[in-house]
Amino acid sequence: MRHLQEAVDRVNRPGMTIAILPGLYREEPSRPAPTGACARLPARWSDWGYQILSYEQQVQCPHNQNLVAILGKQDLQIEGTGAGPLDVVIDAEYRKLNAVRADRADGVYFRNLTAQRTTFNSLYVLETDGFVIDRVLTRWNDEYGFLTFASDHGLYTDCESYGNGDGGLYPGSASNLNEGRGHDVPRYAIEIRRCKSHDNALGYSGTAGDSLWVHDNEFYDNMVGATMDSLWPSHPGLPQNHAKFENNKIYDNNRDYYHHTRDGTCAKPPAERGYERGVVCSQVGVPPGTGVIVAGGNYNVFKNNQVWGHKRAGFQLFGVPAFIRGENDLAKQADTSDFNRYEGNVFGVSPTGERRPNGLDVWWDGQGTGNCWQGDAGASSPTVLPVCAAAAPELTGGTRRLLAEPVKLVKLYLCADFSAAEARLPAGCDWFGASGLGKVEAQLALGGSVVLGLLAGLFWWRSRQAISRRKATPGPAVISRRGVTPGPGAISRRGYRLVVAGTVAGGLGLVLDVVAAALGSSAQAGAALLLMGAWWLCLGSALRAGRPVFGWFTIVVGVLACADAFDRLVYLIPVIPLGPGWVRGLVTGFWVLCAVVVLAPRRARAAAERPAEAEVPT
Helix, strand or coil, X not given: CCCHHHHHHCCCCCCCEEEECCEEECCHHHCCXXXXXXHHCCCCECCCCCECCCHHHHHHCCCCCEEEEEECCXXXXXXXXCCCHHHEEEECCCCCCEEEEEECCCCEEEEEEEEECCCCEEEEEECCEEEEEEEEXXXXXXXXXXXXXXXXXXXXXXXXXXXXXXXXXXXXXXXXXXXXXXXXXXXXXXXXXXXXXXXXXEEEEEECCCCEEEECCEEECCCEEEEEECCCCCCCCCCEECEEEECCEEECCCCCCHHHHHCCHHHCCHHHCCHHHCXXXXXXXXXXXXXXXXXXXXXXXXXXXXXXXXXXXXXXXXXXCHHHHCXXXXXXXXXXXXXXXEECCEECXXXXXXXXXXXXXXXXXXXXXXXXXXXXXXXXXXXXXXXXXXXXXHHCCCCEECCCCHHHHXXXXXXXXCECCCCECCCCXXXXXXXXXHCHHHHHHHHHHHHHHHHHHHHHHHHHHHHHHHHHCCCCCEEECCEEECCHHHCCHHHHHXXXXXXXHHHHHXXXXXXXXXXXXXXXXXXXXXXXXXXXXXXXXXXXXCCHHHXXXXXXXXHHHHHHHHHHHCCCCCCCCCCHHHHHHHHHHHHHHHHHHHHCCHHHHHHXXXXXXXXXXX
């Protein structure tokens, strides 16, 4: 037989083996476009331009989407007989969604072959209980190298994947057998071991990647080494939970393939893009230079991995509101990311001992319950992290925050506006090339600093005027036929010195805040908050005599700024559902309005409307 599909069609009982001789298998009989009834199947079209066919429709028309279709065959082994995977190549040449599809094929075993060049997946295993992928290579696909979906009792071993626009390995919606459990896991649905995934958008993609044991693999030279997430609706098993990553090498995931989107390469037909020459058309919006991302996952464990050489971060963790996955129950909107544990990982050092630091070892948006990290994690954002306890893992983590830090939340929502189909790369997001003052967080910091800087200057100027008036007219206040005028006119020399000192500190803090946002430095941001807190405290103390209510309110804002800095730099405050950044930001917004009212030149406007009045000093 010349074609693999012909051999599959002759399988008539469980337990058979197909041995493939070395060669290139183009499967010519399977390649033509569908005709007749197969061209008119009543099925919904996806946003990616293909129909979503039922299993029965796949059986009716197996080659509408698949070069090789293994449908309902049990305990079938397909093995290449060459010395290595590249001796047997199944090539879809971008004519089909899938090179090989195994659907409801319990016990299927693939060994020692290569599948390549599809508009979706090289090897697709669906709704299968029991599968093995052994020494298989996949490459040069629009989406995934390996996709196994809604399956259980699976094993990937000694595999390799590269050149894919999404994940090299994608064990999606694996059996959700550990839902509702803590970290006491009786078994995992799928094991992935000794595989290499490189030069992809993602080395490993895990939407609803539940109950997975991923160990002794290498993820390198991708944009992101691995992700697990709860981002996409209609995936069984959301929110994602219970993946265990251990003893993996995750390094140098710094590829940035978005330039192929910018220059129009990815707008060409897949066969013309140049995948074989290193082009990758990313189908996902992710931060290049990151080791592992958890975007809305629970009860994941990352243990004894070696993580080095990432420009951005070794680990990223952020929550995903449930409405993004189509769940509108208000009680579930903050159900991720919870109880993720990071322990025993080695950061910034290669196996040879070479120093290869990550930009940050950890980036966390601050949302979630029970998340914890090992005590020796290096540079991180926030600067301090909850430390894992050896005992009672369900109780460790320290914080129970319903929302992420406000600026990080704004950034995540902005960056999520990526669209591969529309070649849309959100401006202001450093994932797609924004830097310095072009970053949204830097622009927010700059806008806030300009407003607060103007107010600081006005308070200093009014205080200076008040001191000048005191020198000319001694006394604590100025009276006229309109009565006593309180406020800056009553400021003391000591109060003026406080205003000056506070203005200097606040000015430095505002500048440092913009620099910290541009550079992504959590420590500098905390120091900026301390300086701004000093300004508010000094200003409030100086204003208490003339405007006691506003003065005390200003002191409260200063205390909140210092609490926010303490939370970032020293110790995460554990008992509050919203981080101090939220409280400080909301209160500061109201304070700005009050400050504008206090500084409004009412007396100047009144003097312009009526004849000048004699002023009597007291």
